[in-house]
Amino acid sequence: MEILIRDIPEEGAQVAAKLFKKILSTRPQPVIGLATGGTPLRLYRELIRMHQSGELSFKDCTSFNLDEYVGLPPEDERSYHHYMRSNLFDQVDIDPSRIHLPDGCAGDLRQACRDYEEKIKEFGGIDLQVLGIGANGHIGFNEPTGSLASRTWVKILSEQTIKDNAIYFDDPEEVPRHVVTMGIATVMETRHCLLLANGAKKADAVRRMIEGPVSASCPASILQMHKRVTIVLDEEAAYLLTFKDHYKWVEGNKLDWQKYD
Ligand code: GLP
Numbered sequence: 001m002e003i004l005i006r007d008i009p010e011e012g013a014q015v016a017a018k019l020f021k022k023i024l025s026t027r028p029q030p031v032i033g034l035a036t037g038g039t040p041l042r043l044y045r046e047l048i049r050m051h052q053s054g055e056l057s058f059k060d061c062t063s064f065n066l067d068e069y070v071g072l073p074p075e076d077e078r079s080y081h082h083y084m085r086s087n088l089f090d091q092v093d094i095d096p097s098r099i100h101l102p103d104g105c106a107g108d109l110r111q112a113c114r115d116y117e118e119k120i121k122e123f124g125g126i127d128l129q130v131l132g133i134g135a136n137g138h139i140g141f142n143e144p145t146g147s148l149a150s151r152t153w154v155k156i157l158s159e160q161t162i163k164d165n166a167i168y169f170d171d172p173e174e175v176p177r178h179v180v181t182m183g184i185a186t187v188m189e190t191r192h193c194l195l196l197a198n199g200a201k202k203a204d205a206v207r208r209m210i211e212g213p214v215s216a217s218c219p220a221s222i223l224q225m226h227k228r229v230t231i232v233l234d235e236e237a238a239y240l241l242t243f244k245d246h247y248k249w250v251e252g253n254k255l256d257w258q259k260y261d
Contacts, residue, residue: 001210001223002230003247005238009198012232013042016130016194018260019230020047021056023128023192031062031120033129033182034088035140036080039196040130044088051092058094062123064116066131066140066187068104070154070178078168079104102152102180113152113180120186129190133197136160137205137218141181144217150183184222192228195220197237206233207240 006012020043024030034040050056065080074081081101089099100119106112120126131139136158142150143158157165157177166172187193197206209220210231223229238244 001226003210003238003241004230004232004251005235005244005248006232007235009042009234012196012198012234013046015260016043016196016230016232017046017050019194020128020130021050022260024056024058024061027127029060029062030128031064031123031126033126033187033190034063034065034084035130035132036065036067036083037132039132039198041087043130043196048088048091058092061094062098063094063100064120064123064126064182065101066129067179067181068102069176070104070109070180071176073105074101078174102182104176104180109154109180113154116152116180116182117186126190127192129187129193131187131193131195131220133195133202133205133209133220134161135164135201135205137208137220139184139187139195139220139223141179142184142187142219144219146184146216146219148184148216148219148222151185152180152182155179155181184219188222188226192230193223193226195223195229195231196233197231198234200236200239202237203240206231206237207242211242 004015006015047056065084068080072079076082102116103112133139136144138161141155141157143155143161157179162172162175166175169175208218209223212218212221214221214224
């Protein structure tokens with residue numbers, strides 16, 4: 001795992017955006033996996049800025065999002081469809097016909113999950129997958145103790161996640177209990193994962209992900225088995241890491257072609 005630690009989240013978003021640009025520039029038709037939540041917002045703002053200044057284009061990109069709530073239609077302001085439009089898609093030159101998110105309102109959800117997996121394959125797999133992490137170690141909406149071999153599927157949220165995500169709803173009772181999410185195996189097949197985490201609230205999950213045993217009780221820990229993962233942390237999210245100095249040492253000794261900034 002490549003661990004990059006920055007003083008503040010803004011600096012993390014900048015290095016993440018540079019990595020994003022590097023990967024996009026090496027593929028003629030990049031396939032990107034995108035995440036929602038509060039954490040990637042700074043990254044998306046930086047990507048929009050790069051786009052506006054002519055440094056980055058999304059016109060040849062195809063996108064697949066990680067997850068969506070069951071029962072929230074795309075026009076619902078709390079849906080991830082809406083989040084993606086207002087925080088990224090409407091402000092860059094991505095072709096709307098190349099945008100994909102799980103359909104949380106499909107009549108046959110299980111078939112929709114199978115179709116989503118097929119679509120990802122059809123486009124040749126995901127080159128770069130952006131991830132956040134839940135305070136309980138979830139990635140996408142893959143909650144602790146779920147199968148580490150899962151594919152895109154319907155999941156029931158944990159009470160903890162419902163509580164954490166209630167800030168985006170008027171009433172915690174309105175948070176859907178069911179979601180569609182890419183599975184862990186789907187994420188593991190992506191060619192490069194870029195996981196961002198900030199703040200002390202994430203520190204324990206971050207420690208378990210990077211230095212804990214690989215276990216379904218912390219789904220993100222499976223990323224230790226992924227061939228190419230970059231984890232960008234602020235100091236607060238990194239403060240429980242035993243080998244923090246080592247990660248900084250490694251970054252300080254990178255060769256030029258291994259650097260993003
Ligand atoms: C949500 C999303 C995840 C996200 C996580 C953390 O449940 N499904 O993809 O990584 O929560 O969210 P935040 O970045 O707001 O802390």
